[in-house]
Amino acid sequence: MSTLDQHESELVRYAQRFVGDLHAARDVVQHAFLRLCDQDPKELRGREAAWLYRVCRNRALDWLRQSGRLQSFDESDELQLTGEQSSSPESDPAVLAERGELSDVLRSLVDRLPLLYREPLQLWSQGWSYREIAEVVERTEGNVRVLVHRAVKALREHPQVSSWQAAGVRG
Incomplete structure (x- = not known):
């Protein structure tokens, strides 16, 4: 091949x-x-x-x-995801999971992360090692570990994800 x-x-x-x-x-x-x-x-x-x-x-x-579409690559970028949680049935974690939309919503949340965090997270989720990711993004392996950790933490702390965790929904 x-x-x-x-x-x-x-x-x-x-x-x-x-x-x-x-x-x-x-x-x-x-x-x-x-x-x-x-x-x-x-x-x-x-x-x-x-x-x-x-x-x-x-x-x-x-x-x-x-x-002209490059967003800041600086670590000082805000790492919080914005999103209001509605009380409609569409935001009910069980409904989202049943409809198979859970991965789409998570993908959307990942897409909202600053590029600095999104890129290492996406490579990491594809099974790349921290060393390999560090080589691609031209950062140290330790820095890549921190970036992935912060990205995962930001996702976990998002109100919608928090509600899924409280309801026991798994992605």
Whole structure:
């Protein structure tokens, strides 16, 4: 299986989370694979995935800067999620779980996290190690652990998630 076959679909999803547009995400991934062609295979041996993710990340950030849509990447960004809890049946955790919307709501909450926290959390949830994530996002492994922890904590403290936990709903 080629590197393209192995990683293309995951990279497109990863890039789309950054740029919010499928066509732009495909362009970002195409850029990464073109850059891969210029690399010495001996230098990347065993690190192709992390290298591709880092190139995709950097290209996506460039795209966001150029389009004026880059949100602050600073840790001082507010990590609280906004969302009012309504008393309608639509916000009842049992109804959400029965309708299979629980994962959609959680995905929406993750999308509201600042990029600084969202990116490591998404890679971590895909099974990446802290070391691998650190290589992609160009931070220390310890910092990645802190960012993932803060992201999970922010999700747990969201009023809607808190109500699910109180009601015993599992995601």
